[in-house]
Amino acid sequence: MTVRIAVAGASGYAGGEVLRLLLGHPDVEIGALTAGGNAGSTLLTHQPHLLPLADRVLQETTADTLAGHDVVFLALPHGRSAEIAAQLGDDTLVIDCGADHRLTDPAAWDRWYGGTHAGSWPYGLPELPGQRDELRGARRVAVPGCYPTVSSLALAPAMGLVEPDVTVVAVSGTSGAGKALKPNLLGSEVMGSLSAYGVGGTHRHTPEIAQNLSKVAAEPVGVSFTPVLAPLPRGILATCSATLKDADADVRAAYEKAYADEPFVHLLPEGHWPTTGAVLGSNAVQLQVAVDRDVNRLVVVAAIDNLAKGTAGAAVQCMNLALGLPETTGLSTVGVAP
């Protein structure tokens, strides 16, 4: 089967990564590509690596332009997806890389994003318990945020083994912030420096991580989340910890069991630790677990590429699931090294 796809936000980082992956997908034909203010320019201007699509002219992001495709990927700023998606019929599979449809609680949406909640869609993290079934045949998919992806996968197998109160400190490359110029992202501010931001429970991914872990734990899970910006283009390394209920619990066995059949989530052999370099450009998640005996805490380190498994790779994985294609089509588990 050949699936005709469109990408809204094709000039951005997430849209560009969706296209990079889809250029290697055997069942896809690439249709309309749209942007905001950059509509009218060629894709080459924004995505110098996507030469097979170099001459494509970016169109305006309207429902008319996007209609008539089998799949529409929305890689737009927060708050821009809902209105467009509402105008696309159920014959179109809509995959939203933004946040508009991730949170299930309207009050949480209002608190963290503000304004009217557009409703929640099937959540695009197939590796969470029960989630894959929700995505098979779905017509709408909310792709998770990059930090919630890595932290939820790092901690989900431990739910029940740890107290429902977790800490996540995650270091991210700068592409996570998108292309828009921000003062803290100027080259001279970022290079050679690490900086924490969204400290003190103020980052909008906190409720998304809590939503995921609370669903798995079947009880409210408190989340203390601190993101850190690093001078890397891509990659997230998350260190997650929680107090063990039973000091002798076999946590490694729980992780081995949870991810034994997952094509993209890899618990590394003991003694090896995840690195962002090892997952670069791939849809892989690398994990390692340890128990800090002195303080009786489980410590999990996890790495993803924020643009791949953290956004575009997850979007393609979910497209495959929704369309009934093999889940791994067009996706690699092999990173780039060194």
Ligand SMILES: NC(=O)C1=CN([C@@H]2O[C@H](COP(=O)(O)OP(=O)(O)OC[C@H]3O[C@@H](n4cnc5c(N)ncnc54)[C@H](OP(=O)(O)O)[C@@H]3O)[C@@H](O)[C@H]2O)C=CC1
């Ligand atoms: N970067 C990442 O690691 C991740 C990103 N995401 C999500 O993906 C989405 C896109 O992010 P990202 O690619 O990083 O952002 P970028 O800033 O790199 O790209 C944004 C894209 O949206 C377009 N756009 C901006 N404003 C409008 C508008 N008013 N109408 C139509 N199009 C518009 C831009 O077009 P133009 O060039 O014309 O301005 C551009 O194509 C966001 O919702 C983000 O949260 C999710 C997970 C991780």
Ligand SMILES: CC(=O)N[C@@H](CCC(=O)OP(=O)(O)O)C(=O)O
């Ligand atoms: C480094 C950096 O700035 N990262 C982004 C997260 C990107 C992402 O996954 O998020 P959304 O889809 O929810 O925007 C941030 O902290 O806002």
